[in-house]
Amino acid sequence: xxxxxxxxxxxxxxxxxxxxxxxxxxxxxxxxxxxxxxxxxxxxxxxxxxxxxxxxxxxxxxxxxxxxxxxxxxxxxxxxxxxxxxxxxxxxxxxxxxxxxxxxxxxxxxxxxxxxxxxxxxxxxxxxxxxxxxxxxxxxxxxxxxxxxxxxxxxxxxxxxxxxxxxxxxxxxxx
Amino acid sequence: xxxxxxxxxxxxxxxxxxxxxxxxxxxxxxxxxxxxxxxxxxxxxxxxxxxxxxxxxxxxxxxxxxxxxxxxxxxxxxxxxxxxxxxxxxxxxxxxxxxxxxxxxxxxxxxxxxxxxxxxxxxxxxxxxxxxxxxxxxxxxxxxxxxxxxxxxxxxxxxxxxxxxxxxxxxxxxxxxxxxxxxxxxxxxxxxxxxxxxxxxxxxxxxxxxxxxxxxxxxxxxxxxxxxxxxxxxxxxxxxxxxxxxxxxxxxxxxxxxxxxxxxxxxxxxxxxxxxxxxxxxxxxxxxxxxxxxxxxxxxxxxxxxxxxxxxxxxxxxxxxxxxxxxxxxxxxxxxxxxxxxxxxxxxxxxxxxxxxxxxxxxxxxx
Numbered sequence: 298x299x300x301x302x303x304x305x306x307x308x309x310x311x312x313x314x315x316x317x318x319x320x321x322x323x324x325x326x327x328x329x330x331x332x333x334x335x336x337x338x339x340x341x342x343x344x345x346x347x348x349x350x351x352x353x354x355x356x357x358x359x360x361x362x363x364x365x366x367x368x369x370x371x372x373x374x375x376x377x378x379x380x381x382x383x384x385x386x387x388x389x390x391x392x393x394x395x396x397x398x399x400x401x402x403x404x405x406x407x408x409x410x411x412x413x414x415x416x417x418x419x420x421x422x423x424x425x426x427x428x429x430x431x432x433x434x435x436x437x438x439x440x441x442x443x444x445x446x447x448x449x450x451x452x453x454x455x456x457x458x459x460x461x462x463x464x465x466x467x468x469x470x471x472x
Numbered sequence: 473x474x475x476x477x478x479x480x481x482x483x484x485x486x487x488x489x490x491x492x493x494x495x496x497x498x499x500x501x502x503x504x505x506x507x508x509x510x511x512x513x514x515x516x517x518x519x520x521x522x523x524x525x526x527x528x529x530x531x532x533x534x535x536x537x538x539x540x541x542x543x544x545x546x547x548x549x550x551x552x553x554x555x556x557x558x559x560x561x562x563x564x565x566x567x568x569x570x571x572x573x574x575x576x577x578x579x580x581x582x583x584x585x586x587x588x589x590x591x592x593x594x595x596x597x598x599x600x601x602x603x604x605x606x607x608x609x610x611x612x613x614x615x616x617x618x619x620x621x622x623x624x625x626x627x628x629x630x631x632x633x634x635x636x637x638x639x640x641x642x643x644x645x646x647x648x649x650x651x652x653x654x655x656x657x658x659x660x661x662x663x664x665x666x667x668x669x670x671x672x673x674x675x676x677x678x679x680x681x682x683x684x685x686x687x688x689x690x691x692x693x694x695x696x697x698x699x700x701x702x703x704x705x706x707x708x709x710x711x712x713x714x715x716x717x718x719x720x721x722x723x724x725x726x727x728x729x730x731x732x733x734x735x736x737x738x739x740x741x742x743x744x745x746x747x748x749x750x751x752x753x754x755x756x757x758x759x760x761x762x763x764x765x766x767x768x769x770x771x772x773x774x775x776x777x778x779x780x781x782x783x784x785x786x787x788x789x790x791x792x793x794x795x796x797x798x799x800x801x802x803x804x805x806x807x808x809x810x811x812x813x814x815x816x817x818x819x820x821x822x823x824x825x826x827x828x829x830x831x832x833x834x835x836x837x838x839x
């Protein structure tokens with residue numbers, strides 16, 4: 298799949314569709330491919346961090362650095378798989394799983410107090426002090442029945458976030 | 473009185489601009505209605521921010537401005553295809569050599585007269601007009617001018633949307649202008665140094681940080697000079713694909729002059745005049761133009777505008793941009809064209825961070 302040709306065959310489309318569990322239609326995959334080729338400037342077959350950052354809307358997102366760690370050097374198949382969590386057809390579980398991955402930067406399957414603090418720091422920047430962030434987090438954790446020392450697993454995330462409807466859908470523009 | 477204080481020159485992009493949030497896709501607002509006490513799920517739920525990031529990855533209003541939008545090929549048909557082939561032969565082997573000859577001829581006349589003339593007169597408008605006629609004829613430009621021809625007055629600058637290097641030539645044909653352009657390498661740079669300098673053009677270099685002050689000063693000096701050619705400025709600062717317009721830089725609007733907007737719209741019927749500097753060099757672009765049937769465009773001279781009392785330079789710039797965009801059928805986007813070459817200022821990110829922090833702290837108070 299990482300070829301430089303800008304033409305997708307039907308076979309390629311089906312392969313990608315399978316890889317993302319049919320969460321995108323074939324037309325959406327073609328659209329995504331056009332976008333991929335636009336971002337991948339020298340048709341290397343993958344998109345580098347720099348090329349992602351050339352999208353100003355992405356560069357100014359507070360979580361851009363975290364997301365870059367997940368998508369740096371990504372090829373088309375994985376690009377589609379990554380974005381499939383944002384499909385309207387994706388399950389709540391799938392979306393929460395992505396959120397968990399964003400928090401769990403060291404990929405040890407556990408999200409510690411420190412991990413959440415770091416994400417909070419990305420989101421609030423210089424507008425909250427470290428003490429304020431710690432205080433807020435300790436308080437809400439306690440109220441939810443966790444402590445500062447507890448590490449949250451994916452199941453915990455599902456328990457906490459699965460209650461309400463997650464609004465995490467992105468529409469793929471199709472010509 | 474200017475609102476913005478002169479800051480010390482920084483290497484980052486100073487995006488002093490109207491509220492960008494007004495323009496951005498109104499997807500999921502990052503702040504939902506505060507619903508009582510802050511809970512763990514509210515803190516952990518980063519879905520709005522993630523959605524915005526994914527939305528930007530999938531499609532964004534900035535890169536759209538620089539995408540070459542291809543036209544539909546019409547020749548895939550039994551009888552149209554040979555017709556198209558015949559057309560190719562005519563364009564490459566008849567039109568192109570004719571144009572090259574015309575251009576060379578024009579250059580020869582120009583150069584043989586230029587050197588003595590340049591030494592004798594400061595600027596020779598007629599001579600330059602002739603070379604431009606050859607230039608425009610060399611790619612068979614079909615330009616239709618609308619609107620009253622601008623009268624030459626002092627304290628007046630012209631601003632136009634920018635699609636290609638030939639914008640300048642198209643406008644020069646009608647009136648003599650002094651333009652401010654990016655310094656280019658190669659043969660274009662040579663051209664800039666020799667001939668264009670004689671008509672009073674000003675250079676800038678977008679990569680140099682201190683350049684903005686120098687350029688601002690040069691602009692002011694030029695405008696004050698009585699015999700200088702009227703100044704033509706492309707406030708977008710970069711070539712855009714003629715379907716969108718990016719933010720106008722305020723430099724042209726702070727000179728205390730009347731601003732005359734000019735709108736240029738190219739018709740892509742034969743060739744796309746948009747010079748995608750990422751995809752091709754200017755030489756290649758020029759060759760593409762010269763082997764096409766014609767470059768067709770409309771130029772509208774619009775009503776001169778003055779800064780309204782109480783209006784900042786940025787608001788003035790945006791107002792003029794709206795006038796031009798409406799006339800030329802361009803969609804406005806809130807991005808600075810220079811983002812093509814550098815990263816956005818951290819100030820943009822900080823806006824979002826501040827909103828988040830405010831929301832959390834506010835909800836924390838609620839018991």
